[in-house]
Amino acid sequence: MEAFQQAIAERVAEQQRHHGKAQFFWVWGALLAMTAIEVYLTYQNLQPVRMLTILMGLSLVKAALIIGFFMHMKYEISQMKWLTMCALVVCLALMMIFFPDALRILSLGVK
């Protein structure tokens, strides 16, 4: 079992050797910059729908950077990337089925 643990540790170390330290600082800087843009846009009096679209767009980019670089998904094999991410996105997207109901309440008025 020790040999197996050793093999895992070596594999992790091998994966990590491909990651330059600088790229993590770039990603961190990009995430902070996008957060600053979000806060700036908050005070620009945009229409709520446009505002929501931009904020969610930026949040998705930030999420992709965190998953890809910080969580190392970028360096996983394609089965791992596609199976996990597709399953997650499909499940989350399916929850949108409830939104038309929320709009229906708005047009009918809450009884």
Added chain:
Amino acid sequence: MAEVTLPHDMPAVYEPSLFGTYSKKIGMWLFLMSDSLTFGAILYAYSYGRISTPNWPTPFHSESIVNATIMTAFLLTSSLTMVLAVRASANGDAKAQRLWLLATMACGIGFVVLHGREWSKLIAEGLTLPVFPKLPGHAAVGEFANVAQTVQQFPATFFGLTGLHMLHVTLGVVYLGVVALRRNFIPVLLVFWLAAWLGTPSYSPFHYGAHVLLAAAVVCSIVLWLKPKVYDPSDVEVAGLYWHFVDLVWMFIFPLVYLMSAKIL
């Protein structure tokens, strides 16, 4: 049923994983996917409530937005220090790994303290839930008291969503503490518990919430005494996955809950 006996000295043969990685990591990814659905469902419920409520309040003044922005910076910085801890661990630099893990924990504690301060301020101003203890001799009047009475979904979803996230951050700090300090972390955790319990007034939800740390100390003690081990690079990487996920979830809570509810004068 057929029985097969393998001799102890026989080298184990492992079939390569479909996902090209070790089982601990796949297990953590599966947990994170299920937790994503938990947070996703709550975020959708929040959005549903917001769409179906015409007079949804936008009560957060710039002070709250600045506070939440600093909290976001703390979490983003903690993700950077975490990834540096994983790298140090993979390079066999135990000292750097421990230091980066402690830096990550410090950022996480900073986040929780700022969040707790924000909650306490909102509760004092009248944004509260029926389950929270009543503030003695204090009748809240003003904007937030009005919000809590007219749109009850607002405090319910706000405290539910941010409270669940705060719990995740707190447990993440405990997880990293165990990986960084192992058994030495238990007395530190008990000091945190006493400080949080005795340092908050009896009418604060954190006075009771602090017992999460006591429960965590008991669970960690059992785990560390029953199965003591030196955590290897794969353990640090798996802990990192959990920590980055906590950061990732906040990237959606921050704009949806705070920025979209900012008071624009």
